[in-house]
Amino acid sequence: MATAITPGDDFAGRYRLLRKLGSGGMADVWLAEDRELGRRVAIKILHERYANDEQFVERFRREATHAAGLSHQNIVSIYDRGSINGSYFIVMEYVEGRTLKELLVQRGTCPVPVAISYARQILAALRFAHRNGIIHRDIKPHNVIVDHEGRIKVADFGIARAGTTSQMTEAGSIIGTAQYLSPEQARGAPVDESSDLYSTGIVLYELVTGKVPFTGETAVEIAMKHLSHVPETPSSIRHEIPHDLDLVILRALAKDPADRYRSAAEMDRDLELVARGDAVGKETADAATMVLSGASEPTAMTQVTRRPPGIGGGGERYRAYDTPVGRGWSIWPWLIGLGVALALAAGGYFGYQKIQDLIHHARPVRVEQYTGIKLANAEALVTRDGFQPHVVREANADVPAGEVFAQEPVEGTKLGRGSQVTLTVSTGKPKVAVPGVVGKSLADAVAALAGVKLHANPQNVPSDQPTGTVVAQDPRAGTVVVEGSTVRINVSKGPKQVFLPSVVGLSYDQASAQLQTAGFAVRRVDAESDQPANIVVDQTPAGNTLVAQNASVTLKVSKGPATQTVPDVINLDSATAQATLETAGFKVKIVNTDTTDQTQDDHVISQTPAGNTPAKPGSKVTITVGRFVPPPTDTTTTTTTTTPTQ
Template sequence: MPDIIDNRYEIIRRLGSGGMADVFLARDTHLGREVAIKILYQRYADDDEFVARFRREAQSAAGLNHPHIVSIYDRGEADGSYYIAMEYLEGRSLKQVISERGTLAPAPAIDISEQILQALQFAHENNVIHRDIKPHNIIINGRDQVKVTDFGIARAGSAARMTETGSIIGTAQYLSPEQAKGLAVEQGSDLYSLGIVLYEMLTGRVPFEGENPVAIALKHLSDVPVPPQALNPEIPDNLNAVVMKALAKDPANRYRHAEEFMADLERCRRDLPVAAALPDDDTARTEIIAPAAAAAAMGAGAAATAASASGDETMIHPGAAGDGKKGRRKIIYFWVILAILAMGAAVAGAYYFAFANQGIAVPDVVGMEQDQARKTLEAEGFRVETAAEEYSDAVEAGKVISQNPAAGRKLKRDGTVSLVISRGSNKVKVPDLVGQSESYAEAKLKEAGLSPDRQPDAYSGSVPKGSVISQDPVAGTEVQTGSTVKYVVSKGAEPPAQVTVPELTGKTVDGARALLAGAGLTLGSVTDDYSGSVPVGQVISQNPVAGQVLDEGSSVSIVVSKGPEIQRVTVPGVVGDTEAAAITSLNTAGLVASSNPVPAPNPADIGNVLSQSPAGGSVVDEGSTVVIDVGT
């Protein structure tokens, strides 16, 4: 890998690799900022069709300027491959957060989802579909701000992978049913994928898993997801309904727009009824493609056999009417499936009567003082243990943050309820370091219980050498004790680099500006002048001349040709002359004659000039046309 990409991006280190590209941290030497550079794998760079699609999609995504979307700054070609330069973010992917925490409480899951929906709403309004919403493409910084990455690139990548393998490849756990069938996708596809992400945040797992991507894709088409509330009883009913609506197989039964999705999440936040309450009519049932037909849909595109489930009723549609062995086989399948469903119902009933009625409900002690919570639980016959003590900004010190089992769950007498007790808030405000010395900054951070992290020094034309230029987080931000605060110390003003003035004569103004920018110079004054040798619009001369050495950022002035200077001539009077004599006079004066025959008032005027325009004595540009009316 070269140290400099496209004579602009200085590679610092590798950040990682993905399905399409290697990712590097780089410094933009033109703008002095850090960027993330994605460089395509060679197998994609050699595919002309993919490269064309990649360029179009990157161009489309570059137009998305939104606080929750990672910005794309630049794209180009270098060293036989193609790259995209984008905003560099310090933080963790949502996938890493879920892996570390297991599950997220409803409140933070709603916060993250709403920020993603704001990004999707803006993209959809600009006719951009993401196509690859998954936790890996969601970045969360230290201030819990969410940014969605890889907008627009997913379309090119998915098409290339389909071309390579002829099958559904990629992160199949987050595919929408229409993507699994290879159909065109719209806004609802992104909202389905976000429903999977929200499901995973709340339960710690995705709804569909399998041995390979095709098996998972089939489940998106044929399986009803286990309601998240069944896996995590802490999920409220309204949020459970929102997730299940987002995961409807038929896009018509999902949220139509990101705004609708956000509106229901806001209702969940305020503990209000949601619009996603499950309807009773047949038209709103979740449509499922039967496994055999789903496989056909993904392969040859055959018509799918459908089954629908609503409430406690299960309906199996055997498919198109048939006769003979094929028809009898479908009937057998129907009764086998019906028998399996009946057996499942019997097992569920036996479990309920054998176990569900045992134990007593655990009381809700969240928010109580620790002693009060202990007394409440012991009064019900439970044992109590303190599982942990944790900092909390929402719960006062000494009170219960959470309990396990949750309130309302059944537990036998003498069973143990584990409590997590609050140690109170441990947040501190970040001190103001900008303009201060490095030693002062380090001392103030340690005094506040924060960890100083000096970043590479940088040049500054406004901040003296040895003083802090910037810090992250900014002053006044509340952070947890022990958090890291990054800061950059000034190296003083950057000495200007020396560059050579390029040859500009014969170039257009835009061409001269581009050459100067490439050399690290700017275009100064632009004046124009007549030239009989240089075409109009091209540079006649420049100052300083080509080859001179200047400080980077200096300006170069140019003079641009207006073409040859045009002479002014006096129009001779030719009224009364013969047509031939008039033409000769006008041509001699440097003008062009144009004869216009008109009826002569008398025979003597035939062949003579009766009038002219412009009139004799007028001053016009050399080469102008004079119209003469000739009697006929």
């Protein structure tokens, strides 16, 4: 039984264990110090429960054997392997950084240019491994490490097997994490390089969308989806994903290996086109269309024929990933020959050394990847490699300000020393001018701001402007802000409401003074009324209600009761006088009085109110009518008696 391992332990007589880095399905990983070489390493130690399992031990040994032969900048290097106290271990390069899975969990979706860069580096590692006859079989974000300079390192070839005729499959077994399995792995069928490309397509899908295309409650359910389900188009999840990147990912996810990319190099070339903004070819578009159409796959998974490394054919698939495409005859034999000839002609060491220096500085240098890191770091790397950095600044909503997201020429190009390398650095989100929205309706203002990718924050405020009208904004129109910023807009909810008192019954002077003191405007309208003149008999708006501040109030003021001119009926006979007054709308009261003037008999002697004076319609008019009484014939005093007739 293996001895318990703790920090500080001496391991295998050469390594001092520092701390446990993590644990996988088959092994624990420890950070250790290699005392002989004075460097930090990662040691993968097989779990004790598998130490006696020959199948697992054999798989563990294969990792060391095959991965040790892979020396590439995008592959975690293997330094040593062995066994001690019943534990099998592998010593590998320690990469300071985080896995793609950790970055996805911490940051969410990856900026599209950075995701393409990461995928191309994974493909560079696979291209090298496939050329050496090794299939990874377990490409997933957990096995891809990003160091502090943005460089990708592919780790864990623990389930890889040499890609020979006799060792191409593990029929009947499903190896790898279910969400990243190829359909042929899911059914336990033979696998080849295209299986790694399918898994790379899944990883790229997850980088740009934040999720894998197929999920389920169990590994079996997920595996069945790999075999039969159509993936959702990445751009339908995240709209800024370019259409051509959709096509690349979907071709990689073809159910039939024959419909996928034929090599990592071929997939990388399409990603390079997408990175430059160019369109991919018809073959990729057709393959992607087939994936989306859900075309039925053959009853048995198609086995794509691949030549073992080094056997005939040659071609692009077997060209070293960093070897430039052939450009005809090479100038290098001529330069070297010229250098030797000039050295001999010059005679002596110094002439020869001078020519060697010239040849050294003229020799093309490989352009590395400078994207995904801060500008200062990228410039330092460009200068270190012998090139002149040229910086172009460009807004990019997906990439943090100060980070390089594009370069020209691309990685792998060879240039002469002193050549210019253009670095495109993000200035962050694009900036836009705030449009003027004061005076617009709320709906129009929101639409105008959304049109330049700004957000509206409406606030309702009292105003004398119509309800729903924007009366103010902050920032002001014309201010330059970052795309996605929020603009506060004040929207009128109508004037402020105040209490309006009732002034009915007050004199106009009192009412007007009270209202004007409260801030209201006063308008007078005179009207006939039973009320005394100058008394307020009505108001609009009604009193004791809430009205707009500074509203105008109309006061209806009495100009006194209505009047009618009283007819003059003096000297008319009583009947005519009564009829005249009643016709004019008055009531008549007749008072008789004795008179010795016979001409006044039954005639109106006087009236109250007097004729031709105003009086209220329907009011009473009293008329005095004479009643003739002959004068006495004797000297007896005559007494006049007045008898009312009604």
